Amino acid sequence: MTSQFxxxxxxxxxxxxxxxxxxxxxxxxxxSLSGTELPLAVIRPRTTEEVSAALRVCHAHGIGVVPQGGLxxxxxxxxxxxxxxxxxxELMRGIxxxxxxxxxxxxxxxxPLEVAQQAAAGAGLFLGLDLGARGSYQxxxxxxxxxxxxxxxxYGMAREQVLGLEAVLADGTxxxxxxxxxxxxxGYDLKHLFIGSEGTLGIITRAVLRLHPPxxxxxxxxxxxxxxxxxxxxxxxAQATIGNIAAFEALWRDYHVYxxxxxxxxxxxNPYPFWVIIESANDMETFLGGALESGLITDCIIATSEIxxxxxxxxxxxxxxxxxxxxxxxxxxxxxxxxxxxxxxxTNALKTRWPAAHVFCxxxxxxxxxxxxxxxxxxAAEDMHDVDxxxxxxxxxxxxxISAEHGIGVMKRPYLAQSRSPAELxxxxxxxxxxxxxxxxxxxxxx
Amino acid sequence: MTSQFxxxxxxxxxxxxxxxxxxxxxxxxxxSLSGTELPLAVIRPRTTEEVSAALRVCHAHGIGVVPQGGLxxxxxxxxxxxxxxxxxxELMRGIxxxxxxxxxxxxxxxxPLEVAQQAAAGAGLFLGLDLGARGSYQxxxxxxxxxxxxxxxxYGMAREQVLGLEAVLADGTxxxxxxxxxxxxxGYDLKHLFIGSEGTLGIITRAVLRLHPPxxxxxxxxxxxxxxxxxxxxxxxAQATIGNIAAFEALWRDYHVYxxxxxxxxxxxNPYPFWVIIESANDMETFLGGALESGLITDCIIATSEIxxxxxxxxxxxxxxxxxxxxxxxxxxxxxxxxxxxxxxxTNALKTRWPAAHVFCxxxxxxxxxxxxxxxxxxAAEDMHDVDxxxxxxxxxxxxxISAEHGIGVMKRPYLAQSRSPAELxxxxxxxxxxxxxxxxxxxxxx
Numbered sequence: 039m040t041s042q043f044x045x046x047x048x049x050x051x052x053x054x055x056x057x058x059x060x061x062x063x064x065x066x067x068x069x070s071l072s073g074t075e076l077p078l079a080v081i082r083p084r085t086t087e088e089v090s091a092a093l094r095v096c097h098a099h100g101i102g103v104v105p106q107g108g109l110x111x112x113x114x115x116x117x118x119x120x121x122x123x124x125x126x127x128e129l130m131r132g133i134x135x136x137x138x139x140x141x142x143x144x145x146x147x148x149x150p151l152e153v154a155q156q157a158a159a160g161a162g163l164f165l166g167l168d169l170g171a172r173g174s175y176q177x178x179x180x181x182x183x184x185x186x187x188x189x190x191x192x193y194g195m196a197r198e199q200v201l202g203l204e205a206v207l208a209d210g211t212x213x214x215x216x217x218x219x220x221x222x223x224x225g226y227d228l229k230h231l232f233i234g235s236e237g238t239l240g241i242i243t244r245a246v247l248r249l250h251p252p253x254x255x256x257x258x259x260x261x262x263x264x265x266x267x268x269x270x271x272x273x274x275x276a277q278a279t280i281g282n283i284a285a286f287e288a289l290w291r292d293y294h295v296y297x298x299x300x301x302x303x304x305x306x307x308n309p310y311p312f313w314v315i316i317e318s319a320n321d322m323e324t325f326l327g328g329a330l331e332s333g334l335i336t337d338c339i340i341a342t343s344e345i346x347x348x349x350x351x352x353x354x355x356x357x358x359x360x361x362x363x364x365x366x367x368x369x370x371x372x373x374x375x376x377x378x379x380x381x382x383x384x385t386n387a388l389k390t391r392w393p394a395a396h397v398f399c400x401x402x403x404x405x406x407x408x409x410x411x412x413x414x415x416x417x418a419a420e421d422m423h424d425v426d427x428x429x430x431x432x433x434x435x436x437x438x439x440i441s442a443e444h445g446i447g448v449m450k451r452p453y454l455a456q457s458r459s460p461a462e463l464x465x466x467x468x469x470x471x472x473x474x475x476x477x478x479x480x481x482x483x484x485x
Numbered sequence: 486m487t488s489q490f491x492x493x494x495x496x497x498x499x500x501x502x503x504x505x506x507x508x509x510x511x512x513x514x515x516x517s518l519s520g521t522e523l524p525l526a527v528i529r530p531r532t533t534e535e536v537s538a539a540l541r542v543c544h545a546h547g548i549g550v551v552p553q554g555g556l557x558x559x560x561x562x563x564x565x566x567x568x569x570x571x572x573x574x575e576l577m578r579g580i581x582x583x584x585x586x587x588x589x590x591x592x593x594x595x596x597p598l599e600v601a602q603q604a605a606a607g608a609g610l611f612l613g614l615d616l617g618a619r620g621s622y623q624x625x626x627x628x629x630x631x632x633x634x635x636x637x638x639x640y641g642m643a644r645e646q647v648l649g650l651e652a653v654l655a656d657g658t659x660x661x662x663x664x665x666x667x668x669x670x671x672g673y674d675l676k677h678l679f680i681g682s683e684g685t686l687g688i689i690t691r692a693v694l695r696l697h698p699p700x701x702x703x704x705x706x707x708x709x710x711x712x713x714x715x716x717x718x719x720x721x722x723a724q725a726t727i728g729n730i731a732a733f734e735a736l737w738r739d740y741h742v743y744x745x746x747x748x749x750x751x752x753x754x755n756p757y758p759f760w761v762i763i764e765s766a767n768d769m770e771t772f773l774g775g776a777l778e779s780g781l782i783t784d785c786i787i788a789t790s791e792i793x794x795x796x797x798x799x800x801x802x803x804x805x806x807x808x809x810x811x812x813x814x815x816x817x818x819x820x821x822x823x824x825x826x827x828x829x830x831x832t833n834a835l836k837t838r839w840p841a842a843h844v845f846c847x848x849x850x851x852x853x854x855x856x857x858x859x860x861x862x863x864x865a866a867e868d869m870h871d872v873d874x875x876x877x878x879x880x881x882x883x884x885x886x887i888s889a890e891h892g893i894g895v896m897k898r899p900y901l902a903q904s905r906s907p908a909e910l911x912x913x914x915x916x917x918x919x920x921x922x923x924x925x926x927x928x929x930x931x932x
Contacts, residue, residue, distance in 0.1 A: 139717045139822030140853065162725075186668050195668065198645055213908045219818035219853035221633050221642065221889035223681055224897075224904040225931055226913045230677030234670055251725035270586045278609075278698035281766075282728065319728075371666035375586030406587065406666035442668035450671075457671040461660045465920075466673045472919035473912075484672055 043099040044079060047123075050091045054129075056080040065124050066117070068109045069171075072449060073117025077104065077124045084129050086204060086212055086243040092125055093241070093478075094210035102481040105237040107179025108150065110171040112367070113447025115183065115236045115483050122481065125241065127178050134244070136161045141249040142201060142218045147178025147242050154247070163249035166193025170355075178242045183445040184234030191404035192284045193250065195443075196233065202246030203229035208474040216246050231469070236445050237480040239473045254319040256284055258347035259326055262310035262337040266378025269312050272334055273374075273404055276316055279325045285317035286404035287354050290381060293398040293411075300358030303349055306337045314403075315350050359398055362413040366425050371406045372438030381408060384432045388412060391428065407442040430456055446484045454485065490546040491526060494570075497538045501576075503527040512571050513564070515556045516618075519896060520564025524551065524571045531576050533651060533659055533690040539572055540688070540925075541657035549928040552684040554626025555597065557618040559814070560894025562630065562683045562930050569928065572688065574625050581691070583608045588696040589648060589665045594625025594689050601694070610696035613640025617802075625689045630892040631681035638851040639731045640697065642890075643680070649693030650676035655921040663693050678916070683892050684927040686920045701766040703731055705794035706773055709757035709784040713825025716759050719781055720821075720851055723763055726772045732764040733851035734801050737828060740845040740858075747805030750796055753784045761850075762797050806845055809860040813872050818853045819885030828855060831879045835859060838875065854889040877903055893931045901932065 048055050057079045065080050067073030078101070083089045096103045102122035109116055118124050127148030134144040138161055145154055151165075152172040158165040169175055169187035181203070186195045193199065202217035215228055232240045263269050269288050277283055289297075294313045298304065316322065322340060329335045341347035359365070372380055381399040388397050392414045401408035412425050430440055430453050439457045440450050455463060466485050470477075495502050504526045512527055514520030525548070530536045543550050549569035556563055565571050574595030581591040585608055592601055598612075599619040605612040616622055616634035628650070633642045640646065649664035662675055679687045710716050716735050724730055736744075741760045745751065763769065769787060776782045788794035806812070819827055828846040835844050839861045848855035859872050877887055877900050886904045887897050902910060913932050917924075 137820060137822060138721070140820040141721070142820075184670050184674070190668060194641070194645065197674070198641065207912070211908050211911070213912055214906060215909055217886070218820040218884070219886060219889065221637060221818045221849070221852045221854045222886040222904075223631050223890050223892050224886045224888045225893055225901055225909070226686075226916060227631070227644070227677060227681050228909060228912055230674060231916075234674050239673075251721070251728070274585070274588070274698070281698070371668045373584060373587040373589070373665040375584060402668070405668045407668045437665070439664070439666060439669040439671045441671045442666065443670050445670050446672055454672055457669075459661060461658050462662060462672070462675060464658070465654070465660055465675055468919050469673060469678075469916075472915050 040078065043095070043101055047079060047081070047092065047095050050095055051081060051083070051088055054082050054084070054088055056082065064109065065106060065126065068111035068114060068116040070112050070114050070449060072114040075118060075120040077118035077120070077122050080124045080126050082126050082129045086206065089125060089206045089241060089243050090210040090212050093206050093208060096123060096478055097209045097476060100476055100478060102478050104480050105182065105241050107148065107176035107182070108171065108174040110175050111179065111183065111447060112444045113441070114449045115445050115447030115480070117448065119481070127176055133157045137218065138163070140218050143247045143249055144216065144244065145177050145247060146244055147176065149177045151175045151177060151180060158249050162252065164252045165247060166199050166250050167196055177245060181233050181242050181245060182235070182237050184443070186405060186443045188285060188402070190402060191286055192282070197230065199247050200229055200233060200245055201248050203232060203242060204244040205232040205240035205242050207240050208476065208479050213240065216244065218246050231473070236447065236484050238470060238484050239479065241479070253284060256317050256319055257322050258341040258350060259316050259322055260305055260339050260350045261314045261316065261326065261335040262306055263312040263314060263335055264310065266312060268334055269314060269403060270374060272314060272329065275329065275334070276325065280318045280320050280322050282318050282320050283316065283404065284319065285315060286402070287315045288401060288403040289313040289354060290399040293356065293359070293400045294353060296396070296398065297353045297356040297358055301352060303353060305339055310336060315354055354400065359411055362396060363415060364413055364422070366412045366422060368410040368412070368429050369442050369444040370408055370410070370433055370438050370440060371442035372408065372433065372436045374403060374406050376436045377403060377406070377408050380433065380436045380438065381410070384410060384429055387428050387432050388425070391424070426453070448483060451484065487525065490542070490548055494526060494528070494539065494542050497542055498528060498530070498535055501529050501531070501535055503529065511556065512553060512573065515558035515561060515563040517559050517561050517896060519561040522565060522567040524565035524567070524569050527571045527573050529573050529576045533653065536572060536653045536688060536690050537657040537659050540653050540655060543570060543925055544656045544923060547923055547925060549925050551927050552629065552688050554595065554623035554629070555618065555621040557622050558626070558630065558894060559891045560888070561896045562892050562894030562927070564895060566928070574623055580604045584665065585610070587665050590694045590696055591663065591691065592624050592694060593691055594623065596624045598622045598624060598627060605696050609699065611699045612694060613646050613697050614643055624692060628680050628689050628692060629682070629684050632892070633852060633890045635732060635849070637849060638733055639729070644677065646694050647676055647680060647692055648695050650679060650689060651691040652679040652687035652689050654687050655923065655926050660687065663691065665693050678920070683894065683931050685917060685931050686926065688926070700731060703764050703766055704769050705788040705797060706763050706769055707752055707786050707797045708761045708763065708773070708782040709753055710759040710761060710782055711757065713759060715781055716761060716850060717821060719761060719776065722776065722781070723772065727765045727767050727769050729765050729767050730763065730851065731766065732762060733849070734762045735848060735850040736760040736801060737846040740803065740806070740847045741800060743845065744803040744805055745800045748799060750800060752786055757783060762801055801847065806858055809843060810862060811860055811869070813859045813869060815857040815859070815876050816889050816891040817855055817857070817880055817885050817887060818889035819855065819880065819883045821850060821853050823883045824850060824855050827880065827883045827885065828857070831857060831876055834875050834879050835872070838871070873900070895930055898931065
């Protein structure tokens with residue numbers, strides 16, 4: 039049965055199919071390191087036609103297919119099972135076209151984000167997508183998870199950068215909607231089915247991305263504030279007054295103290311309760327002077343060099359925190375007004391249970407996205423599960439989402455029902471059944 | 486059979502149901518004036534629960550349901566059949582909440598656009614949606630068609646203003662996804678099913694809209710150019726240099742000459758081939774001075790008063806053109822680089838057939854959206870059909886869309902297959918069958 043499937047696959051796809059020892063260990067898991075199994079085979083297509091052929095064979099045999107991009111996911115969405123095959127996009131890469139007049143770029147799914155960014159810059163344009171893992175992160179995986187990254191406040195989510203999309207359905211049908219127009223209302227906008235559904239409704243093969251004018255020189259400032267309400271006011275005032283806000287990152291005190299101590303940086307004398315990094319291509323001096331005078335911010339430094347701006351960002355990146363034992367990283371979103379109260383309630387609940395725990399809060403506040411990093415200094419699996427329960431339990435009354443940008447994958451699936459109603463889940467299942475009746479597309483992920 | 490249905494409807498919904506003489510003539514048609522029939526009944530719900538109850542009854546009896554908003558559509562999408570019922574949102578209106586910290590507004594589907602705009606402004610914020618018909622246009626209808634209007638270049642399509650959405654499915658199930666967060670990747674993003682599907686997959690009842698900081702004072706300029714290539718270069722240079730472009734509207738010579746003559750305006754001595762209105766909150770003088778010097782633009786006026794800016798816009802609005810006999814208005818989109826060649830080819834093809842025809846081209850070039858208004862001075866139905874065939878036939882090799890923002894409705898359905906592939910149409914039908922197996926939602930529209 040399996041051998042018949044594999045020989046048919048080899049007949050259709052030749053050297054694009056790897057089996058046995060040729061399947062490298064990296065295909066077991068994404069960056070969550072939660073995957074353990076090697077797939078039956080790894081298919082490395084170079085064209086949409088090869089993806090289509092692979093799906094036709096898998097569909098005929100009812101074999102599950104797990105798409106893999108740069109394997110930078112954090113939710114186990116790209117982990118295969120031992121009875122499934124992987125379609126890896128590592129060989130299906132490259133920019134097909136940059137259309138300067140339309141300000142669009144046509145790319146293959148396996149193109150690393152950084153390659154696309156550089157190609158846009160080479161054409162005097164700018165791709166509004168960026169994430170830390172830009173070197174290995176692939177466009178197809180980025181769109182399949184709709185991960186936002188650090189430029190959402192300025193350019194919107196990954197979804198909003200997509201004008202056209204090509205995807206292959208479970209049975210191998212190629213749905214090519216390579217639209218280049220900002221406005222196109224001719225029938226249903228099918229691309230949104232595939233963006234953010236983590237490969238469970240179709241497999242993305244190519245995309246037309248919207249490009250923007252280059253943002254120009256960026257100014258960076260670090261502000262200290264005394265309350266979360268002031269952080270929100272600073273955000274709204276900055277958006278209204280400075281304009282073109284390119285980043286607005288908030289750090290809670292413990293995060294700032296721990297991270298800057300580890301780096302031996304000391305920007306101010308006092309350990310203020312809140313810290314904000316603002317970036318904009320516009321001048322910020324007049325605005326921040328006024329904010330200091332009115333007491334909205336209690337202290338402020340505008341970076342006078344790239345090195346100083348980088349130092350501010352290295353406190354935000356917090357590699358010392360990443361190195362803590364048994365760290366659990368949460369990626370929640372909730373209405374901006376509620377983030378302060380949630381962070382406080384969540385910290386209190388965790389410290390009541392584990393008084394010595396580290397709880398670090400930080401996030402893209404302008405995007406309603408909070409990250410919480412928790413280190414309990416214990417390692418037992420039941421503890422990690424309890425941390426999940428406390429964080430997601432605290433989130434419930436805030437009408438928050440358990441995943442702002444990392445996706446659901448397998449790891450957050452047990453909590454999905456908390457963020458989505460029974461009617462929403464039923465509709466997701468209706469879509470899944472309609473598009474993938476045999477359940478072969480990334481089985482066991484999302485729903 | 487019908488009387489049993491109507492009495493059940495009346496029992497469930499009481500005075501919300503109008504039948505017989507109580508059904509006013511306005512429910513026959515949208516602004517295309519292509520609808521002729523009165524529906525069986527008009528249901529005017531005030532709550533989501535009433536919409537749900539209405540759909541449950543209609544679903545049980547297999548009766549078609551046509552949602553009606555402000556009836557400003559141009560494609561017949563809101564026209565009922567004599568054996569169908571209308572759900573009119575005229576009584577289900579109002580702002581439920583403005584959350585200033587989250588910069589969101591929660592509105593009922595029947596809220597007129599202008600009411601929502603004013604409420605946002607009252608809270609010191611700004612709704613990034615605007616259209617000429619703002620007084621009667623309803624939010625629900627706007628989202629059902631995803632119509633863009635005049636602020637797309639700055640804020641994106643209607644879809645991009647929506648953070649949360651509530652819709653009622655064919656069987657009355659309420660799917661409430663009233664998300665307020667910019668980032669939320671917890672499972673499939675269901676709202677995109679309902680936005681732009683013209684009521685054929687579900688009926689929108691409420692929405693959470695994203696608000697923006699107010700744009701500040703707007704500068705307006707009118708530029709003359711000698712080629713379409715220069716128009717595109719001006720767009721890209723203006724976006725990169727001025728920034729925050731709030732409008733970029735191009736008028737082809739014949740449009741400008743006809744409209745400004747009718748208004749007795751004369752901005753410049755020469756009838757230049759292309760005219761562009763640019764708006765931005767930023768200063769445009771230095772940039773436009775440079776563009777004049779380099780020869781990119783051949784003439785330019787920056788409005789020095791609101792009256793002068795309004796005069797420029799009244800040429801663009803072109804009421805004299807609207808008054809021409811048997812006018813047919815097209816709303817196509819195509820890659821920005823191709824718009825110039827398409828406009829020329831389309832004009833030539835029409836004038837070859839009807840040498841005395843008026844063909845006026847203008848559009849939101851920055852959004853890849855061209856409008857073509859054609860008056861052949863003949864009135865026969867076969868002529869009007871021939872105009873459709875020539876315009877859409879000329880569009881085909883340009884990979885354009887037959888509808889940029891007006892939707893498909895009934896009037897453009899015969900041409901949908903030109904803009905979408907068989908695989909796309911099949912997937913649309915799969916979605917339609919999955920969400921509306923009895924085919925009761927806005928029957929005969931879109932697909």
